[in-house]
Amino acid sequence: MKKNTKGVDHRKIKNILDKNKAKIELSMKACAHCSMCAESCFLFQARNKDPRYMPSYKFLKTLGVIYKKKGKVDRVTLEEMKPILWKRCVLCTRCYCPMGIDIPYLIRTARSICRSQDVYYRYDEDA
Amino acid sequence: MVKVKRKPLEEIAESVKGYTKILNVGCGGCVSVCLAGGQREVKTTNAELTLLFEEKGINSRVDGYTVERQCNAACLEELDDLVVRYDCLLSMACGAGVQMLAERYPSKPVFPAQNTVAIGVDREIGVYEEKCRACGRCVLAYTGGIWIPCAWNDIYIRLKQQNRLDDIKKIHLAMEWQNSTPRTIVQPQYEHLYAKEEK
Numbered sequence: 057m058k059k060n061t062k063g064v065d066h067r068k069i070k071n072i073l074d075k076n077k078a079k080i081e082l083s084m085k086a087c088a089h090c091s092m093c094a095e096s097c098f099l100f101q102a103r104n105k106d107p108r109y110m111p112s113y114k115f116l117k118t119l120g121v122i123y124k125k126k127g128k129v130d131r132v133t134l135e136e137m138k139p140i141l142w143k144r145c146v147l148c149t150r151c152y153c154p155m156g157i158d159i160p161y162l163i164r165t166a167r168s169i170c171r172s173q174d175v176y177y178r179y180d181e182d183a
Numbered sequence: 184m185v186k187v188k189r190k191p192l193e194e195i196a197e198s199v200k201g202y203t204k205i206l207n208v209g210c211g212g213c214v215s216v217c218l219a220g221g222q223r224e225v226k227t228t229n230a231e232l233t234l235l236f237e238e239k240g241i242n243s244r245v246d247g248y249t250v251e252r253q254c255n256a257a258c259l260e261e262l263d264d265l266v267v268r269y270d271c272l273l274s275m276a277c278g279a280g281v282q283m284l285a286e287r288y289p290s291k292p293v294f295p296a297q298n299t300v301a302i303g304v305d306r307e308i309g310v311y312e313e314k315c316r317a318c319g320r321c322v323l324a325y326t327g328g329i330w331i332p333c334a335w336n337d338i339y340i341r342l343k344q345q346n347r348l349d350d351i352k353k354i355h356l357a358m359e360w361q362n363s364t365p366r367t368i369v370q371p372q373y374e375h376l377y378a379k380e381e382k
Contacts (some may be wrong), residue, residue: 147211147252161257164261168251171222178221179215179216179217180218
């Protein structure tokens with residue numbers, strides 16, 4: 057089924073992807089799915105090693121998806137990424153990748169794409 | 184976390200007076216959490232400023248952009264291409280973020296849109312209470328976990344409750360008030376990376 061891409065400024069997303077293309081591409085290719093980054097994430101440890109808190113899961117399910125679709129994602133998809141990007145990651149920048157992937161950078165870039173579409177976490181929305 | 188409160192609109196407008204293209208930079212860190220300087224507050228402030236400019240016949244335009252942390256240089260990289268298009272920057276971050284912006288873009292005037300108030304705790308949504316002044320020498324170990332200023336009665340009651348009144352009688356060295364000069368923190372496990380070579 058064709059997704060509804062209405063309400064998303066793909067030009068802005070593409071600009072961000074293009075600007076960061078080399079580093080994103082290399083990072084996506086370099087990820088060996090070894091799951092070693094998981095051990096360095098305090099949220100992964102604190103959430104009973106829930107695999108959804110693995111740093112690799114977080115960037116692959118967000119920026120990875122956006123990159124694979126060349127930025128052609130709809131608002132619903134971006135909204136679905138919001139809890140992964142903001143609630144399952146606090147950008148403490150302590151995650152470690154043996155391949156040298158700069159995971160905080162990938163999360164930041166995904167957040168930046170979401171922000172460009174006015175999708176961001178509001179700290180009073182769960183109240 | 185750091186708690187801030189936005190400056191009055193008139194004060195912000197006065198600081199950017201004379202600049203035509205203004206970029207208001209939000210921060211996704213502490214100031215977002217205390218609902219004062221995140222992307223939403225950037226939009227609100229910009230809308231209010233635009234209205235004020237129109238009312239006063241000022242020909243200035245204010246745009247917004249929010250980075251994840253203004254106190255982290257890596258997070259500012261994405262601003263590099265953008266900043267050149269503006270005459271000045273307005274920062275919705277805390278004092279540390281404002282200075283980080285000013286350091287990275289020395290040719291651009293950077294103005295604070297916030298008053299940085301405290302390191303504090305969240306009481307309710309939008310309600311924050313000052314708890315720490317970052318004095319650089321924590322005394323909470325012998326004050327029953329209570330911050331000193333105007334709190335000696337609370338300290339006495341808490342320590343008595345915990346059967347720790349001996350703690351209040353101990354003589355401690357005078358406070359050094361290390362917060363009277365700007366400080367840099369290097370965690371011990373990283374000290375070797377930054378140690379100066381002896382000649």
